[in-house]
Amino acid sequence: MKRGWYSGRVFPRLVQWSMGQAGFIPLRQSLVSQASGLVLEIGFGTGANFxxxxxxxxxxxxxxxxxxxxxxxxxLQEEAVIPVHLALGSAEALPFPSSSFDTVVSTMTLCSVPLPSNALQELLRVLRPGGRFLFLEHGQSPDRSVRLWQDGLTPVWKHLGDGCHLNRPMVQMIQTQGWTVTALENFYLPGVPKAFAYFSQGMAVKA
Incomplete structure (x- = not known):
């Protein structure tokens, strides 16, 4: 996929600033602390989870x-206490054999994947039996007034956020692609405008 100057030079710095905000740190810590075995993370961004x-x-x-x-x-790869292998590629076409990983992780990534249903099917494919999918995603609010803002802002925000959608129904999207959600917490992140702040954090297994 060809990427322009904004996507390749400006957007990574915006991600580094926004994802480094203090409110995200305990969320990241609590999510990835549950990972085990061989782990795949999609959408590593600037490496904030490492x-x-x-x-x-x-x-x-x-x-x-x-x-x-x-x-x-x-x-951040060099500072990590675990081996970290970086790769360029799309979540919709993962370059790994089936049943390769014990845990797959996605944080603020499914909002911007062009074909999220394909990506979720790929995660199912590369996950071993009994493996877990850990996710922290922002998406569609259950509150109608907030959804109206999300729907109105998304066409513009997609360009500013390198494909990011504010209005994807994350949990429903995960469940309809063959996952069983076994743990879930939904919340608004404090201090963030509500159109950007509705998060779902949880764990899913193969249905």
């Missing part, structure tokens, strides 16, 4: 379609 993975996992393979993220992720 330092929160438990030291006992075997390895972390992290994939992202945007080459502009690599230079920023490298420094």
């Amino acid at each position: 330092s929160y993975y438990p030291s006992q996992i075997h390895s972390l393979t992290a994939i992202d379609p945007n080459p502009g993220m690599i230079p920023m992720a490298r420094s």
